Amino acid sequence: MSHKIQTLGEFIIENQTAFKYSSGELSRLINSIRLAAKVVNHEVNKAGLVDIIGAVGDTNIQGEDQQKLDVYANEKFIQTLTKRNIVCGIASEEEDDFIAINSQDENHQNKYVVLIDPLDGSSNIDVNVSVGTIFSVYRRITPVGTPVTLKDFLQKGSQQVAAGYIIYGTSTMLVYTTGAGVNGFTLNPAIGSFYLSHPNMKFPLDGNIYSINEGNYSHFPQGVKSYIKYCQEEAEDRPYTSRYIGSLVSDFHRNMIKGGIYIYPQSSKNPNGKLRLLYECNPMAFLAEQANGKASDGFTRILDIQPTELHQRVPFICGSKNMVEKAEAFMKA
Ligand SMILES: O=P(O)(O)OC[C@H]1O[C@](O)(COP(=O)(O)O)[C@@H](O)[C@@H]1O
Ligand SMILES: [Mg+2]
Numbered sequence: 001m002s003h004k005i006q007t008l009g010e011f012i013i014e015n016q017t018a019f020k021y022s023s024g025e026l027s028r029l030i031n032s033i034r035l036a037a038k039v040v041n042h043e044v045n046k047a048g049l050v051d052i053i054g055a056v057g058d059t060n061i062q063g064e065d066q067q068k069l070d071v072y073a074n075e076k077f078i079q080t081l082t083k084r085n086i087v088c089g090i091a092s093e094e095e096d097d098f099i100a101i102n103s104q105d106e107n108h109q110n111k112y113v114v115l116i117d118p119l120d121g122s123s124n125i126d127v128n129v130s131v132g133t134i135f136s137v138y139r140r141i142t143p144v145g146t147p148v149t150l151k152d153f154l155q156k157g158s159q160q161v162a163a164g165y166i167i168y169g170t171s172t173m174l175v176y177t178t179g180a181g182v183n184g185f186t187l188n189p190a191i192g193s194f195y196l197s198h199p200n201m202k203f204p205l206d207g208n209i210y211s212i213n214e215g216n217y218s219h220f221p222q223g224v225k226s227y228i229k230y231c232q233e234e235a236e237d238r239p240y241t242s243r244y245i246g247s248l249v250s251d252f253h254r255n256m257i258k259g260g261i262y263i264y265p266q267s268s269k270n271p272n273g274k275l276r277l278l279y280e281c282n283p284m285a286f287l288a289e290q291a292n293g294k295a296s297d298g299f300t301r302i303l304d305i306q307p308t309e310l311h312q313r314v315p316f317i318c319g320s321k322n323m324v325e326k327a328e329a330f331m332k333a
């Protein structure tokens with residue numbers, strides 16, 4: 001008889017006590033994200049058949065054209081978390097400001113805030129290339145019983161209690177950590193359940209895949225240019241392979257499985273880089289470190305950066321530890 005493959009629901013319950021604040025609340029929160037992921041996955045999978053591709057005609061606070069799927073995913077995650085009375089606040093790439101969620105009994109008993117990138121890789125939606133959702137969870141720092149404040153969201157990444165992503169690709173997976181390693185679950189669309197397909201995921205210490213948008217090469221700092229040259233010409237363990245999907249979640253996922261490095265540096269065009277610290281870099285950095293990888297802005301550990309704004313951007317280097325340290329050495333040279 002083949003061995004039982006654990007479902008995500010079973011895994012959440014069985015690992016609840018491993019979590020130092022375990023009261024079942026975080027488990028209910030992850031379960032809500034699981035539900036919203038299935039709803040969004042259903043729409044992503046038929047993008048092209050239904051009127052869900054293309055822009056809505058509005059721009060978000062990032063100055064980006066909001067895609068219909070950005071808005072749809074944003075609504076579904078916020079609705080699902082709000083209706084389940086599980087969080088006291090939500091911040092999203094698609095929302096100008098954070099949303100305070102008052103628990104039905106108006107005494108603000110919920111302890112967690114969630115930060116999301118509802119649809120990551122928006123430029124790939126219309127061309128049928130894998131996209132994702134990214135989430136980050138913190139315990140509030142303001143007293144329970146009082147309205148949530150910006151302070152509850154501007155916590156260092158090292159304070160995260162959970163983080164993860166959903167990748168809508170050749171298969172749909174939910175990958176997350178609560179600080180006890182990283183586990184990946186694949187959705188069986190026929191049954192509608194996520195199964196533990198990738199237990200205890202780890203970045204290989206080394207790899208030969210580098211992911212960076214070389215189209216911006218001329219705008220990069222010298223250190224980044226030198227690292228790209230190193231990957232192309234000088235690395236002893238060549239050949240290196242350049243792979244860039246243009247969806248952070250997908251590039252990260254591949255690099256975690258195969259070994260590799262993802263870089264979105266500062267440039268003369270984007271002095272602080274492009275990616276958002278709170279709902280892109282912090283959750284991916286927490287996952288990377290929990291999977292033996294590393295993440296920095298070239299100089300400082302991402303999880304040690306003190307956030308100052310909800311939508312602030314930071315340069316981002318993330319992946320196999322030895323490769324990140326090599327790139328950092330070029331940045332510091
Ligand atoms: O097209 P560029 O400049 O290379 O940027 C691609 C990067 O931007 C992103 O699409 C930003 O995320 P959003 O799609 O959520 O805005 C990342 O997923 C991706 O790695
Ligand atoms: Mg994104």
Ligand SMILES: [Mg+2]
Pocket residue numbers: 070093117118119120121122
């Ligand atoms: Mg997005």
